[in-house]
């Protein structure tokens with residue numbers, strides 16, 4: 068049985084895999100980017116040595132940005148579990164900042180679904196409960212496509228909600244077999260922007276200046292210092308300003324503020 072995971076260990080385990088996907092160089096079908104999880108010791112320990120992540124873009128008939136599928140094949144008596152991420156070609160018509168933000172958002176969203184599937188598969192395999200549960204997984208993936216459609220409708224009704232930022236609740240990602248007590252919604256948000264990514268731009272120097280300004284009670288100055296980090300962050304990491312504001316409000320500002328007091 069692999070060790071029980073929390074959010075930090077899930078991020079640590081799967082971020083290296085996510086980072087292999089270059090949002091600007093996703094191959095077009097019939098080409099695929101294939102990542103064999105057996106190449107990483109950590110995934111073997113987690114029971115994922117028979118899993119493959121595949122990523123490609125294709126022309127969709129629908130307006131969806133992306134979806135994922137799960138399939139299971141036997142190759143010379145050896146089972147292989149495929150998690151396939153498909154991204155709509157419409158997100159690649161140019162390299163505009165808006166499209167790059169959509170690409171990254173879509174890939175991280177579908178990747179979070181894959182994490183839920185990986186955590187389920189890892190657990191199923193170690194518990195040796197394969198066939199029926201694999202079938203159940205496939206049907207859950209199909210149900211999920213419906214959920215995406217529903218949420219698309221909601222987005223047009225309530226553009227200001229978190230759904231407009233493509234932040235889905237835990238139950239949207241959860242398959243039900245994971246041994247994971249935390250929220251996949253949090254996993255998604257951390258993969259998109261956590262302190263590690265933020266501090267590539269909010270550097271030691273800026274952090275020291277920020278803390279200093281807070282100590283002097285000069286919040287206007289502190290906020291200006293914080294903003295210096297943002298434009299480069301938005302451009303380089305392809306994260307929307309709205310999403311960054313959300314993460315600043317819910318976690319990051321509080322964290323740096325506490326450092327000053």
Ligand SMILES: [Zn+2]
Nearest residue numbers: 176180215239
């Ligand atoms: Zn989804």
